[in-house]
Amino acid sequence: MSEILTKSRARNVFYGGSIFFVVVFGVLTAQSHSHITQTATAGMELTDEVRLGKHVWEKNSCINCHSLHGEGAYFAPEVGNVMTRWGVIDDPESAYEILDGWMMSQPSGIEGRRQMPHFELTEEEMRGLAEFLRWADQTDTQNWPPNDAG
Amino acid sequence: MKYQSQKVAYWYFLAAMALFGVQVLGGLLAGWIYVSPNFLAEILPFNIVRMIHTNALIVWLLLGFFGAAYYLVPEESEREIFSVKLAYVQLVILLVGTLGAVGSYLAGIHGGREFLEQPLWVKFGILVAAVIFLVNISLTVLAGKKTAITNILLMGLWLLSLLWIFAFINPDNLSLDKMYWWFVVHLWVEATWELVMAAILGYLMLKLTGVDREVVEKWLYVIVATALFSGILGTGHHFYWIGTPGYWQWIGSIFSTLEVIPFFAMMSFAFIMVWKGRKNHPNKAALLWSLGASTVAFFGAGVWGFLHTLHGVNFYTHGTQITAAHGHLAFYGAYVALNLAMFSYAMPVLRQRAPYNQVLNMTSFWLMTGGMSFMTFVLTFAGTIQTHMQRIVGEYYMVVQDQLGLFYMMRFGAGAAVVLGAILFIYSQIVVRREIVKPGPVAVPGE
Numbered sequence: 001m002s003e004i005l006t007k008s009r010a011r012n013v014f015y016g017g018s019i020f021f022v023v024v025f026g027v028l029t030a031q032s033h034s035h036i037t038q039t040a041t042a043g044m045e046l047t048d049e050v051r052l053g054k055h056v057w058e059k060n061s062c063i064n065c066h067s068l069h070g071e072g073a074y075f076a077p078e079v080g081n082v083m084t085r086w087g088v089i090d091d092p093e094s095a096y097e098i099l100d101g102w103m104m105s106q107p108s109g110i111e112g113r114r115q116m117p118h119f120e121l122t123e124e125e126m127r128g129l130a131e132f133l134r135w136a137d138q139t140d141t142q143n144w145p146p147n148d149a150g
Numbered sequence: 151m152k153y154q155s156q157k158v159a160y161w162y163f164l165a166a167m168a169l170f171g172v173q174v175l176g177g178l179l180a181g182w183i184y185v186s187p188n189f190l191a192e193i194l195p196f197n198i199v200r201m202i203h204t205n206a207l208i209v210w211l212l213l214g215f216f217g218a219a220y221y222l223v224p225e226e227s228e229r230e231i232f233s234v235k236l237a238y239v240q241l242v243i244l245l246v247g248t249l250g251a252v253g254s255y256l257a258g259i260h261g262g263r264e265f266l267e268q269p270l271w272v273k274f275g276i277l278v279a280a281v282i283f284l285v286n287i288s289l290t291v292l293a294g295k296k297t298a299i300t301n302i303l304l305m306g307l308w309l310l311s312l313l314w315i316f317a318f319i320n321p322d323n324l325s326l327d328k329m330y331w332w333f334v335v336h337l338w339v340e341a342t343w344e345l346v347m348a349a350i351l352g353y354l355m356l357k358l359t360g361v362d363r364e365v366v367e368k369w370l371y372v373i374v375a376t377a378l379f380s381g382i383l384g385t386g387h388h389f390y391w392i393g394t395p396g397y398w399q400w401i402g403s404i405f406s407t408l409e410v411i412p413f414f415a416m417m418s419f420a421f422i423m424v425w426k427g428r429k430n431h432p433n434k435a436a437l438l439w440s441l442g443a444s445t446v447a448f449f450g451a452g453v454w455g456f457l458h459t460l461h462g463v464n465f466y467t468h469g470t471q472i473t474a475a476h477g478h479l480a481f482y483g484a485y486v487a488l489n490l491a492m493f494s495y496a497m498p499v500l501r502q503r504a505p506y507n508q509v510l511n512m513t514s515f516w517l518m519t520g521g522m523s524f525m526t527f528v529l530t531f532a533g534t535i536q537t538h539m540q541r542i543v544g545e546y547y548m549v550v551q552d553q554l555g556l557f558y559m560m561r562f563g564a565g566a567a568v569v570l571g572a573i574l575f576i577y578s579q580i581v582v583r584r585e586i587v588k589p590g591p592v593a594v595p596g597e
């Protein structure tokens with residue numbers, strides 16, 4: 001073992017192999033990038049409203065309580081499929097109304113129940129947020145989550 | 151301490167330990183909110199607490215790595231650090247950035263990508279600090295002796311800094327955002343940080359066991375080769391359900407399974423070196439932390455990682471308390487314990503005294519490691535129930551969470567033990583001056 005695998009051989013295998021895997025990863029990333037834009041998220045246009053919604057989602061750090069497509073904190077429900085769960089995935093107006101109703105009723109103040117803060121959003125921002133969540137929900141996520149519970 | 155400039159490491163380690171305190175207290179508070187959800191809900195909501203908890207962790211681990219590099223590179227390269235002044239400038243930038251970030255989080259100003267919430271100016275500060283560091287340490291190494299340890303350490307630090315670029319790239323398309331986000335998160339902990347870990351572990355083994363350098367260095371190259379060969383394509387285990395193509399299910403499953411190998415190799419490496427070396431180094435606490443780090447890393451990253459990494463399993467466990475269980479033990483074993491091993495080794499030298507803190511230090515090891523293991527077990531139980539009730543039976547999230555209260559109470563208890571251990575550790579490093587238990591007489595080995 002020690003004759004075949006000298007230190008300099010081990011080092012060269014390390015460098016050479018790593019470059020190989022970086023290249024393969026780069027190619028697959030490029031392919032995935034175009035798959036995302038051309039196919040997986042092509043179901044709904046990425047409008048300015050959706051962009052605004054993403055910005056609202058980020059500014060309020062919703063991800064540090066909720067999960068989105070299964071990523072984030074695990075303190076509050078999954079929202080990647082919340083529009084499906086609410087049955088409003090194809091209905092922008094209802095999506096806005098039900099989301100607005102939900103957000104306005106927070107925090108519930110119920111003793112012993114996890115609390116969602118109150119967020120002061122303009123109507124435009126709330127509409128953007130609803131569109132962003134509808135946009136996220138139409139992504140082809142290989143049929144994840146397993147059911148509407150998220 | 152052979153080289154005067156190694157002293158900068160002392161300040162890095164102190165800063166790291168202070169933030170370590172912030173991190174575990176933040177964690178304890180978050181754990182308490184799980185038990186008593188109305189606690190501080192109006193003033194300090196859970197998302198802010200969690201942000202402070204995770205960000206403090208990442209920054210103190212990096213401070214520890216930087217400190218470790220400033221400590222070990224002079225010894226390896228056999229020369230003083232290129233510029234001590236730059237090293238302090240770098241530290242000041244990082245501390246101002248950290249304080250600025252925590253302050254702005256408390257004021258409700260933050261970004262919205264998990265772990266990367268730092269305001270833009272802080273992100274730039276980190277970038278500038280990283281560049282200063284790389285220049286400083288690279289010039290030191292280039293002018294001095296080059297060893298496998300410094301090679302691998304530098305490569306890890308260069309690559310992880312390079313990946314920081316992706317912290318600035320936030321596409322409007324959520325799926326693209328997620329894909330590139332993992333370039334920082336996954337390619338840090340499961341590729342580049344592993345190089346840093348291997349290098350520091352190699353250095354500690356060299357010092358603590360007195361084993362031959364040739365042997366250590368060959369092992370190191372083999373370990374880091376398996377880390378990158380598996381870890382780069384292993385990123386695919388995060389590309390199952392975020393809008394990326396279906397082929398990642400196979401690539402991710404296969405390569406991330408292979409990610410167990412470098413962690414197993416690091417554990418074997420540590421134990422074999424101790425066995426082979428048979429040097430009786432007086433700093434037993436550093437040895438305990440080194441062996442502990444490699445072992446817990448194998449369980450946290452290797453075993454708990456494999457637990458949910460196959461796409462057929464991950465389909466059900468994705469984003470449940472199983473993920474939380476794994477994240478905690480993996481970070482603790484691989485990076486927290488490794489940093490504490492380095493502190494345990496270097497702090498007595500930096501303070502120019504014998505390692506007079508070992509009994510307390512070793513107690514803190516068992517408190518923290520016991521606490522983290524217990525936490526991992528109860529979160530795994532909670533996650534198993536959650537996966538079944540929510541993902542299979544289809545009960546709603548909040549309904550299921552209401553059933554898990556007992557586990558969250560036990561998790562809080564485990565967290566309290568960890569906090570106690572952390573305080574004890576910090577106390578043993580910076581306050582204690584004498585050994586509190588007399589060592590026994592040296593036994594003559596039996597026939």
Ligand code: HEM
Pocket residue numbers: 070071072264339340387388406407409410447451452454455456458459460464467468469470473476477478480481484485
């Ligand atoms: C020291 C190394 C590691 C650390 C620090 C670590 C840490 C983490 C963290 C914090 C997350 C959650 C990320 C999020 O917020 O979404 C995570 C997710 C994950 N890790 Fe690791 N990990 C390590 C190694 C591994 C290894 C070696 C494997 C596989 C063998 C693995 C498999 C996974 C998987 C499959 C997920 C996604 C879980 C999900 O679907 O929700 N990890 N890891």
Ligand SMILES: [Fe+2]
Pocket residue numbers: 336340384385387388
């Ligand atoms: Fe990963």
